[in-house]
Amino acid sequence: MKCDSCDKPATVHLIEIKGGQKIEKHLCESCAVDEGVAVKASTPHISDLLEKFMIKHGALEPTQQTVRCEGCGMTQEEFRKSGLLGCPHCYDAFEEALAPLLGRAHEGASQHVGKVPSRAGIDEIRQRRLMQLRRELAEAVDAEQYERAANLRDQLSRVEAEDD
Amino acid sequence: MTEHASDKAGQWMRGGGPDQDVVLSSRVRLARNLAGYPFVGRADTNQRRDLLERCRMSIARADITPGLHWVDLNDASSLDRKLLVERHLISRQHSKATSPRAVAISEDESIAVMINEEDHVRLQVLRTGMQLQDAYDQADVVDDVLERQLDFAFSSQLGYLTACPTNVGTGIRVSVMLHLPGLKLTGEIDKVRRAAKDMHLAVRGFYGEGTEAVGDLFQISNQTTLGKSEGQILFDFQDVVIPQIVEYERKARRALADHRATVLDDKVFRAWGTLSTARLLGSEEALYLLSYLRLGLCLDRIDSVSMQNVNELMLLIQSAHLQKIAARPLGGPERREFRARFVRERLGA
Numbered sequence: 001m002k003c004d005s006c007d008k009p010a011t012v013h014l015i016e017i018k019g020g021q022k023i024e025k026h027l028c029e030s031c032a033v034d035e036g037v038a039v040k041a042s043t044p045h046i047s048d049l050l051e052k053f054m055i056k057h058g059a060l061e062p063t064q065q066t067v068r069c070e071g072c073g074m075t076q077e078e079f080r081k082s083g084l085l086g087c088p089h090c091y092d093a094f095e096e097a098l099a100p101l102l103g104r105a106h107e108g109a110s111q112h113v114g115k116v117p118s119r120a121g122i123d124e125i126r127q128r129r130l131m132q133l134r135r136e137l138a139e140a141v142d143a144e145q146y147e148r149a150a151n152l153r154d155q156l157s158r159v160e161a162e163d164d
Numbered sequence: 165m166t167e168h169a170s171d172k173a174g175q176w177m178r179g180g181g182p183d184q185d186v187v188l189s190s191r192v193r194l195a196r197n198l199a200g201y202p203f204v205g206r207a208d209t210n211q212r213r214d215l216l217e218r219c220r221m222s223i224a225r226a227d228i229t230p231g232l233h234w235v236d237l238n239d240a241s242s243l244d245r246k247l248l249v250e251r252h253l254i255s256r257q258h259s260k261a262t263s264p265r266a267v268a269i270s271e272d273e274s275i276a277v278m279i280n281e282e283d284h285v286r287l288q289v290l291r292t293g294m295q296l297q298d299a300y301d302q303a304d305v306v307d308d309v310l311e312r313q314l315d316f317a318f319s320s321q322l323g324y325l326t327a328c329p330t331n332v333g334t335g336i337r338v339s340v341m342l343h344l345p346g347l348k349l350t351g352e353i354d355k356v357r358r359a360a361k362d363m364h365l366a367v368r369g370f371y372g373e374g375t376e377a378v379g380d381l382f383q384i385s386n387q388t389t390l391g392k393s394e395g396q397i398l399f400d401f402q403d404v405v406i407p408q409i410v411e412y413e414r415k416a417r418r419a420l421a422d423h424r425a426t427v428l429d430d431k432v433f434r435a436w437g438t439l440s441t442a443r444l445l446g447s448e449e450a451l452y453l454l455s456y457l458r459l460g461l462c463l464d465r466i467d468s469v470s471m472q473n474v475n476e477l478m479l480l481i482q483s484a485h486l487q488k489i490a491a492r493p494l495g496g497p498e499r500r501e502f503r504a505r506f507v508r509e510r511l512g513a
């Protein structure tokens with residue numbers, strides 16, 4: 001059987017009921033994808049296979065592409081590659097991935113014991129705000145958006161000047 | 165800069181401290197970062213410049229004794245930077261980088277604060293011999309003074325937040341430089357290496373990270389920084405681990421003197437012979453020979469040279485130091501010739 005839309009052999013066969021009428025459709029794979037009635041065939045790609053293989057063998061843990069630090073914009077992937085974190089807030093953002101690593105590096109410890117700064121530093125929210133403003137400022141300067149940059153500099157000095 | 169001092173070793177390297185027969189020097193390093201900024205690796209040039217300026221002003225305002233000199237590493241020549249590496253005042257990484265960065269150094273070189281290395285602030289205090297507690301006490305004071313000027317990134321759960329998770333918590337690295345020719349000659353050095361590893365300690369060569377132990381000099385440092393207080397880390401290190409290694413080394417030396425005196429003397433006097441007559445001398449060979457000379461001095465097998473002289477030579481035979489002393493650049497072969505002459509003069513040969 002040939003595809004309804006082209007001359008390639010039909011591999012997707014559909015029966016739709018529209019307004020009480022039965023409609024039969026016979027489409028090739030690519031036309032079915034185009035019409036939105038099928039998802040692309042799931043022949044696994046070699047890189048997916050490799051990744052799954054490596055996960056099985058512990059070389060790579062499953063990654064969540066979307067894990068990103070709000071403070072500096074670093075992704076978990078970037079952290080994995082460099083081994084260095086991007087900013088203090090990365091410790092929160094990548095908490096899950098960091099826990100086993102910290103355990104291995106520090107004889108299983110997960111809680112700080114020892115010196116504490118004698119005066120309380122600036123609070124979390126303000127730190128995060130400063131970090132974000134500095135990041136936006138860097139982006140604005142990079143994109144030569146000088147007006148935006150000047151604006152961000154003003155905001156930055158206002159947040160910096162807030163009494164702590 | 166440190167020009168006037170390039171033919172002398174910093175106080176911490178001249179020797180004379182407690183347990184100096186085995187412990188050359190003690191070092192404490194604290195890693196700190198400014199809150200509200202990305203870590204150095206993620207900061208762009210403007211942010212790094214901003215960080216540098218902030219730290220420079222804070223150090224200038226801070227009441228630190230002895231006072232610190234600011235060295236902008238972007239303005240320093242590569243020879244000066246190499247000199248600072250050889251004197252253990254900056255890391256190789258810090259020397260080679262090209263972005264805005266600096267180091268603030270006290271006149272006596274006991275305090276060095278690296279700015280924009282892996283962390284925004286890396287404060288180190290050096291002492292001669294076994295004086296870790298003393299080094300920590302001073303580092304703690306300087307840290308307190310800086311903290312009055314700068315907001316350090318800190319969390320109640322994870323302590324001081326650092327770019328590398330292996331430094332988080334106290335951010336402290338305590339280390340000692342040990343001279344272990346006895347354990348090397350009796351073949352027991354690998355036992356020490358293994359034991360150190362089991363105790364979560366790192367063992368490195370004289371020139372720091374990733375280097376082989378030349379001249380039987382080993383740098384041992386803690387690796388755990390989270391879950392133990394500074395006091396506990398110091399205690400484990402200076403009151404438990406290091407005294408044991410020092411005792412092993414002394415025992416090995418005594419065994420050599422008691423049972424293999426001729427072999428020992430042969431090593432010591434050959435070293436003396438070569439150092440006082442050689443016309444060409446490589447830095448590794450020189451360090452290896454100085455190591456035997458030092459061993460001979462500690463065991464009273466030889467008295468033709470002082471301990472301070474040998475300690476200083478271990479530092480001064482390095483290539484940037486020699487070129488500073490010569491006051492001109494020296495290529496490889498020329499450097500070996502100059503080194504040999506310099507050593508002969510220093511030994512009065």
Ligand SMILES: [Zn+2]
Pocket residue numbers: 003004005006007008027028029030031032
């Ligand atoms: Zn088709």
Ligand SMILES: [Zn+2]
Pocket residue numbers: 069070071072073074085086087088089090091
């Ligand atoms: Zn971050």
